[in-house]
Amino acid sequence: xxxxxxxxxxxxxxxxxxxxxxxxxxxxxxxxxxxxxxxxxxxxxxxxxxxxxxxxxxxxxxxxxxxxxxxxxxxxxxxxxxxxxxxxxxxxxxxxxxxxxxxxxxxxxxxxxxxxxxxxxxxxxxxxxxxxxxxxxx
Amino acid sequence: xxxxxxxxxxxxxxxxxxxxxxxxxxxxxxxxxxxxxxxxxxxxxxxxxxxxxxxxxxxxxxxxxxxxxxxxxxxxxxxxxxxxxxxxxxxxxxxxxxxxxxxxxxxxxxxxxxxxxxxxxxxxxxxxxxxxxxxxxx
DNA sequence: TTTAATTTCTATTTTGAAGTGGAATTTTGT
DNA sequence: ACAAAATTCCACTTCAAAATAGAAATTAAA
Ligand code: SF4
Ligand code: SF4
Numbered sequence: 001x002x003x004x005x006x007x008x009x010x011x012x013x014x015x016x017x018x019x020x021x022x023x024x025x026x027x028x029x030x031x032x033x034x035x036x037x038x039x040x041x042x043x044x045x046x047x048x049x050x051x052x053x054x055x056x057x058x059x060x061x062x063x064x065x066x067x068x069x070x071x072x073x074x075x076x077x078x079x080x081x082x083x084x085x086x087x088x089x090x091x092x093x094x095x096x097x098x099x100x101x102x103x104x105x106x107x108x109x110x111x112x113x114x115x116x117x118x119x120x121x122x123x124x125x126x127x128x129x130x131x132x133x134x135x136x137x138x
Numbered sequence: 139x140x141x142x143x144x145x146x147x148x149x150x151x152x153x154x155x156x157x158x159x160x161x162x163x164x165x166x167x168x169x170x171x172x173x174x175x176x177x178x179x180x181x182x183x184x185x186x187x188x189x190x191x192x193x194x195x196x197x198x199x200x201x202x203x204x205x206x207x208x209x210x211x212x213x214x215x216x217x218x219x220x221x222x223x224x225x226x227x228x229x230x231x232x233x234x235x236x237x238x239x240x241x242x243x244x245x246x247x248x249x250x251x252x253x254x255x256x257x258x259x260x261x262x263x264x265x266x267x268x269x270x271x272x273x274x275x276x
Numbered sequence: 277t278t279t280a281a282t283t284t285c286t287a288t289t290t291t292g293a294a295g296t297g298g299a300a301t302t303t304t305g306t
Numbered sequence: 307a308c309a310a311a312a313t314t315c316c317a318c319t320t321c322a323a324a325a326t327a328g329a330a331a332t333t334a335a336a
Contacts, residue, residue, distance in 0.1 A: 002140050002141075002225045002226060003140075003230065003232075004293075004294095005232060005293080005294070006293075006294075008230070008231055008232030009232070011230070011231055011244075012231050012232065012233075015231065015242070015243055015244070019243065026311085026312070026313095027312075027313075028311090028312085035234075037294085037295060037296080038296090039295065039296055039297075040294065040295055040296080042313080042314085043295090043314095045313085046313075046314060046315085049313090049314095056312090056313060056314090057303090057312085057313085058301085058302045058303055058304095058311095058312065058313050058314085059301095059302050059303020059304050059310095059311070059312055059313080060302095060303060060304040060305060060309095060310060060311045060312060061303085061304065061305080061311075061312080062302085062303070062304085062311075062312045062313065063312075063313090064313090083293095087140045088140060092141065092146070092149070093146055093149055093150050093153065094141075094143060094146030094147070094150065095150075096173075104153070105153055105157065105266075105267040105268070105269050106149075106153070106262075106267065109258065109262060109266070110258070113254060113255060113258055116251060116254070117251065117255075120247065120248070120251055124244075124247060128243075128247070129243040129244065130243070131243055142323075142324095143323080143324070144323075144324075164281085164282070164283090165282080165283070166281090166282085175324085175325060175326080176326090177325065177326050177327075178324065178325055178326080180283080180284085181284095181325090181326095183283085184283075184284060184285090187283090187284095194282095194283060194284090195282085195283085195333090196282065196283050196284085196331085196332045196333055196334095197281075197282055197283080197331095197332050197333020197334055197335095198279090198280065198281045198282060198332090198333055198334045198335060199281070199282075199333085199334065199335075200281075200282045200283065200332085200333070200334085201282075201283090202283090221323090
C-alpha cells in the first residue's frame with residue numbers, strides 16, 4: 001500500500017492525539033512530538049480543520065481538539081480529506097472506466113483484495129488506534 | 139491501492155501482450171492499442187528491456203518480445219522494475235523504522251492485509267493475465 | 277547497397293506533491 | 307489596554323514523476 005506522505009502525516013497526528021492525555025493540542029506541541037516539518041504540519045492542521053475532523057481554538061492556550069468523537073472518524077475520512085479516496089476506488093490498471101460486465105484480466109483476483117482494503121479504511125476509526133496495552137508506539 | 143501511473147502503464151503493456159496473438163510487438167503497434175503517450179511508452183519499453191522483462195529486436199520489423207516465459211514474470215517484478223517495491227513493504231504510517239516488538243497501533247489490523255497485497259503481487263504472473271474466456275477487456 | 281522501419285540515447289519541459297517563509301489575525305491571561 | 311501565544315492566509319521554492327523533443331544508431335527487406 002502506498003498512501004501519500006501527507007496522508008501518513010495525517011494518520012500519525014490522529015494516532016498521536018488519541019494516545020496522549022492532553023485535551024488541547026497546540027501545533028507547537030505536535031511539532032515537538034511528531035517528526036513532521038513544522039510549516040507543513042501547521043498547514044495540514046488547518047486543512048483538517050476545514051474538513052471538520054478537528055476543531056481549532058485560536059488565541060492564547062489555543063490548539064486543536066477532535067471535532068467529533070474518535071469512533072466517528074474513520075481512516076477513510078482522513079485520507080479523503082487529505083488526498084481524496086478516488087484513487088483507491090479505481091482500477092489497478094488505470095483504465096478510464098471499469099465495466100463490471102466486461103472486466104479486465106486482473107479483476108477476479110484483485111477485486112476482493114481491493115474491497116478488503118476499502119473496508120479496512122472505512123471501518124477502522126481513530127478510536128481503534130488507541131493503545132490499550134500501554135505497549136505500542138505512535 | 140495506488141500504484142504509480144507508470145506501473146499501471148507497465149502492467150497494461152504485459153496484459154495486452156499476453157492477450158494478443160502477435161509474436162513481436164512494435165512500439166508503434168503498442169501505441170496504437172494502449173492509451174499511453176507515445177514517447178513515454180517508448181521510454182518505458184526500453185526501461186523494461188534493461189530489467190530483462192522484455193527483449194528488444196532492433197531494426198526493420200523489430201519490436202519487443204517477452205524475455206522469459208510469462209509465468210516467470212510476476213506483477214511484483216514489473217512494479218519493482220518501474221518504481222521499486224520498497225514503498226509497498228514499508229509502514230502505513232510512514233515511520234522510519236518498524237519494530238515488530240513494539241509495533242504501531244495499526245499493526246495488528248494492517249499487517250495481515252499488507253501481507254495479502256504483497257502475496258498478490260508476488261504470486262500473480264503475467265500468464266495469469268491471459269483471458270481464457272475470450273470475454274475480458276485489456 | 278540503399279532505404280525504410282525500427283529501437284536507443286540524452287536532454288528538456290511540465291505538473292503536482294511536498295516543503296518553506298513571513299506577515300496578518302484572533303484570543304486569552306495579566 | 308497590552309502582550310504573548312496561538313491559528314490563518316498568501317505566496318514562493320524544491321523535488322520527483324510524468325510527459326515531450328529530436329537526433330542517433332541498428333537492422334532487415336527490397
Ligand atoms: S475490471 Fe476490476 S481490476 Fe480491472 S480495472 Fe476494473 S475494477 Fe480494476
Ligand atoms: S508496526 Fe506494522 S503497521 Fe505499524 S509501521 Fe510497523 S509494519 Fe507498519
